[in-house]
Amino acid sequence: MTTQTQDIQVRDKREVKSDAEQTIPGRVFSPNVDIFEDDQALTIVADMPGVPPENVSIDLRNDVLSLSGVPSVSVTEKEEHVLHEFATGKYFRQFTLSEVIDQEHIDAKLNNGVLRVTLPKVGPAKPRKIEITEG
Amino acid sequence: MIIRKLENWPFEGLRGEFSEFDQIQRYLGRLFSDRSQANGRETPAGVYPLLNVSHDSENVYVRSEISGMTLDQLDVSVTGRSLTVSGERAIPDEDSNVRYHRKEREAGKIRRQLTLPTDVDHERVQAKYQHGILMVVLPKAEKSKPKKIAISE
Numbered sequence: 687m688t689t690q691t692q693d694i695q696v697r698d699k700r701e702v703k704s705d706a707e708q709t710i711p712g713r714v715f716s717p718n719v720d721i722f723e724d725d726q727a728l729t730i731v732a733d734m735p736g737v738p739p740e741n742v743s744i745d746l747r748n749d750v751l752s753l754s755g756v757p758s759v760s761v762t763e764k765e766e767h768v769l770h771e772f773a774t775g776k777y778f779r780q781f782t783l784s785e786v787i788d789q790e791h792i793d794a795k796l797n798n799g800v801l802r803v804t805l806p807k808v809g810p811a812k813p814r815k816i817e818i819t820e821g
Numbered sequence: 822m823i824i825r826k827l828e829n830w831p832f833e834g835l836r837g838e839f840s841e842f843d844q845i846q847r848y849l850g851r852l853f854s855d856r857s858q859a860n861g862r863e864t865p866a867g868v869y870p871l872l873n874v875s876h877d878s879e880n881v882y883v884r885s886e887i888s889g890m891t892l893d894q895l896d897v898s899v900t901g902r903s904l905t906v907s908g909e910r911a912i913p914d915e916d917s918n919v920r921y922h923r924k925e926r927e928a929g930k931i932r933r934q935l936t937l938p939t940d941v942d943h944e945r946v947q948a949k950y951q952h953g954i955l956m957v958v959l960p961k962a963e964k965s966k967p968k969k970i971a972i973s974e
Binding site for chain 1: 873889922924950952
């Protein structure tokens with residue numbers, strides 16, 4: 687693949703613009719995602735650097751999947767910034783799912799700041815033949 | 822764009838051959854100044870990965886958000902006052918029968934060189950990669966540390 691050897695270009699973190707105001711101060715960013723599916727499952731892979739596993743929440747209700755993550759703060763108060771190129775804040779992104787998902791078997795893994803959510807599809811309903819009896 | 826064109830009207834044609842050049846220059850200047858303001862970034866370096874550098878009396882701290890790397894893909898080195906972070910971010914291929922709906926995450930090479938604000942003790946430099954954040958702690962060289970000077974009466 688040619689993309690493997692290219693240099694990664696700087697992309698600004700996209701800040702979430704929401705109608706609803708945040709109750710907690712701080713900035714909220716939209717994580718970059720890859721979304722793909724096969725016959726069995728829909729998979730979402732999201733970049734959330736700085737977020738430990740215990741700070742990730744995944745919520746699915748009414749076909750809306752919400753992913754959010756809060757990075758752990760490692761900057762101490764004594765530190766003085768010399769160069770500040772990236773801002774840190776919460777991650778939040780929502781998706782409306784068009785497939786019926788098997789909610790019991792949703793699987794999520796977080797590895798080095800990359801969240802991978804696997805949403806298994808509910809298998810197609812088997813056609814049920816209904817016998818008609820004379821009566 | 823229309824607004825920008827009308828700004829100089831009706832003098833547009835009267836300003837001679839330099840006017841167009843001036844306009845381009847001003848447009849570019851505005852373009853870049855808008856960009857940096859929108860980010861809230863003070864120093865957009867334009868090279869990935871982006872770095873946050875801070876210091877206290879003991880150490881210099883360099884942090885970078887590079888998620889999804891493994892330790893063998895990342896390389897950190899210090900020479901003199903120069904810190905280099907390089908590596909290659911790979912996104913493993915998924916099964917060939919998957920259909921992609923979105924592909925926003927990027928793979929590729931990363932490289933960034935930074936001049937440190939002070940001399941550091943090379944022997945004690947530590948780098949840690951956790952939750953997708955690279956953090957390099959560079960202890961300041963003894964001669965660069967702030968010294969408290971006693972004031973005598």
